[in-house]
Amino acid sequence: MTxxxxxxxxxxxxxxxxxxxxxIVPEEELIAKLKKSKKTGxxxxxxxxxxxxxxxxxxxxxxxxxxxxxFQDLGHEAVLIIGGxxxxxxxPTGQNTTRPPLTAEEVEQxxxxxxxxxxxxxxTSRLSIVNNADWLGPMSFMDVIRxxxxxxxxxxxxRDDFSKRFETKEPISLHEFLYxxxxxxxxxxxxxxxxxxxxDQKFNLLVGRHxxxxxxxxxxxxxxxxxxxxxxxxxxxxxxYDNYIGIDENPNDMYGKALxxxxxLIYTYFELVTDVEKSELYSLKTKAxxxxxxxxxxxxxxxxxxxxxxxxxKKARNHFEQTxxxxxxxxxxxxxxxxxxxxxxxxxxxxxTGFSPSNGETKRMMKQGGITLDDKKITDINFSFSLQEQxxxxxxxxxxxxGILKGV
RNA sequence: GGGGAGAUACCAAAGUGGCCAACUGGGGCAGACUGUAAAUCUGUUGUCGUAAGACUUCGUAGGUUCGAAUCCUGCUCUCCCCA
Numbered sequence: 001m002t003x004x005x006x007x008x009x010x011x012x013x014x015x016x017x018x019x020x021x022x023x024i025v026p027e028e029e030l031i032a033k034l035k036k037s038k039k040t041g042x043x044x045x046x047x048x049x050x051x052x053x054x055x056x057x058x059x060x061x062x063x064x065x066x067x068x069x070x071f072q073d074l075g076h077e078a079v080l081i082i083g084g085x086x087x088x089x090x091x092p093t094g095q096n097t098t099r100p101p102l103t104a105e106e107v108e109q110x111x112x113x114x115x116x117x118x119x120x121x122x123x124t125s126r127l128s129i130v131n132n133a134d135w136l137g138p139m140s141f142m143d144v145i146r147x148x149x150x151x152x153x154x155x156x157x158x159r160d161d162f163s164k165r166f167e168t169k170e171p172i173s174l175h176e177f178l179y180x181x182x183x184x185x186x187x188x189x190x191x192x193x194x195x196x197x198x199x200d201q202k203f204n205l206l207v208g209r210h211x212x213x214x215x216x217x218x219x220x221x222x223x224x225x226x227x228x229x230x231x232x233x234x235x236x237x238x239x240x241y242d243n244y245i246g247i248d249e250n251p252n253d254m255y256g257k258a259l260x261x262x263x264x265l266i267y268t269y270f271e272l273v274t275d276v277e278k279s280e281l282y283s284l285k286t287k288a289x290x291x292x293x294x295x296x297x298x299x300x301x302x303x304x305x306x307x308x309x310x311x312x313x314k315k316a317r318n319h320f321e322q323t324x325x326x327x328x329x330x331x332x333x334x335x336x337x338x339x340x341x342x343x344x345x346x347x348x349x350x351x352x353t354g355f356s357p358s359n360g361e362t363k364r365m366m367k368q369g370g371i372t373l374d375d376k377k378i379t380d381i382n383f384s385f386s387l388q389e390q391x392x393x394x395x396x397x398x399x400x401x402x403g404i405l406k407g408v
Numbered sequence: 409g410g411g412g413a414g415a416u417a418c419c420a421a422a423g424u425g426g427c428c429a430a431c432u433g434g435g436g437c438a439g440a441c442u443g444u445a446a447a448u449c450u451g452u453u454g455u456c457g458u459a460a461g462a463c464u465u466c467g468u469a470g471g472u473u474c475g476a477a478u479c480c481u482g483c484u485c486u487c488c489c490c491a
């Protein structure tokens with residue numbers, strides 16, 4: 001794409017922008033900005049702030065990142081803010097989990113890891129990346145106090161998570177009030193046109209709007225994306241709930257996890273985390289209702305394809321059919337070699353494979369029939385055996401951990 | 409500044425000198441079932457050990473006791489009320 005590219009019509013742009021979007025505050029202002037941008041040939045500046053404390057990106061993060069990508073594809077300017085400053089203070093949002101403040105090196109490392117992963121979604125050739133430590137760091141205490149004076153305690157407590165914590169008597173540290181202000185200050189500094197975020201960011205994004213107005217700037221448009229519900233179908237996707245699909249995950253896990261989402265999320269996932277055409281979305285909605293089995297396989301395939309390519313997506317589908325549907329041994333089961341004729345105790349073998357976190361857990365699984373050797377359930381925790389040279393045995397631990405034991 | 413309450417395993421929450429590796433719920437894991445790694449039902453859930461048992465764990469550091477998650481003292485942190 002060249003810099004003097006022609007923008008799509010405002011209507012066409014708006015259609016792309018609104019896909020999956022929860023709320024645009026205020027939409028008319030966005031339209032006005034788009035019009036002006038097209039007329040003057042000036043791209044809009046789109047801001048997305050990210051916290052480099054947890055560098056593992058999952059599909060939940062991808063929702064907003066993908067929206068950013070869409071803006072890039074429409075010809076606008078993407079600015080990714082690494083929250084290096086806030087990360088060094090230590091975001092206390094997880095109440096009693098006092099997160100250890102990160103050092104500058106850790107921030108650097110995490111940020112790099114984040115960017116590496118975000119590259120799978122964003123067009124890095126047209127992306128600027130900045131660190132808010134650059135302008136928040138040098139602020140004086142007086143500057144901070146002036147900033148703090150621009151809002152009120154009542155306004156802060158309005159915020160949903162604060163008021164909840166306030167009511168349930170959970171601690172709120174004073175500096176947490178400063179977070180939205182810090183984030184808003186980023187907008188004042190950048191003078192961006194639009195800021196993206198999840199719906200949980202609404203308050204923070206609005207603070208940015210407020211501060212920009214206060215600074216006599218044209219205030220940013222706040223664009224909120226829904227929080228993707230995780231594979232458990234109830235809570236938002238998050239690593240701590242272990243209901244996530246990581247964008248770095250291997251194709252097999254990605255595929256299987258995608259299949260485990262509840263049927264009524266199929267459409268949402270198609271809309272928010274895949275590239276299927278808008279025109280296809282409608283028929284997919286019907287398919288998701290009438291033939292959830294296949295629709296979900298299509299979804300899993302589409303997701304794996306997006307991050308690993310068509311080949312891997314095919315392989316993942318085969319793997320799933322093999323192991324889960326037909327309960328066969330996967331082609332890529334790891335091989336463990338043992339000296340032929342040697343007396344082998346199954347309990348220790350399983351410990352070697354790392355398939356079970358502890359011997360106690362292995363014994364429990366044995367008692368419950370979760371361990372098989374060549375299709376035979378082994379329930380005797382003292383079971384021993386030996387392998388002939390070149391002999392192979394198939395070990396299955398739990399639902400889906402397979403290994404080949406080979407005598408050498 | 410004064411007064412009160414509290415900190416228990418992944419989370420929530422019982423336990424208030426030995427029967428406590430610690431009730432219960434959630435989560436996790438396994439089995440059955442299933443289009444599914446969903447739902448449901450059942451079982452299980454500190455580590456090591458074939459076992460007997462040993463070891464570590466009830467905010468933290470000490471103390472009392474034959475014996476402490478439980479009693480005492482210091483410390484750290486949190487919540488509430490008053491100012």
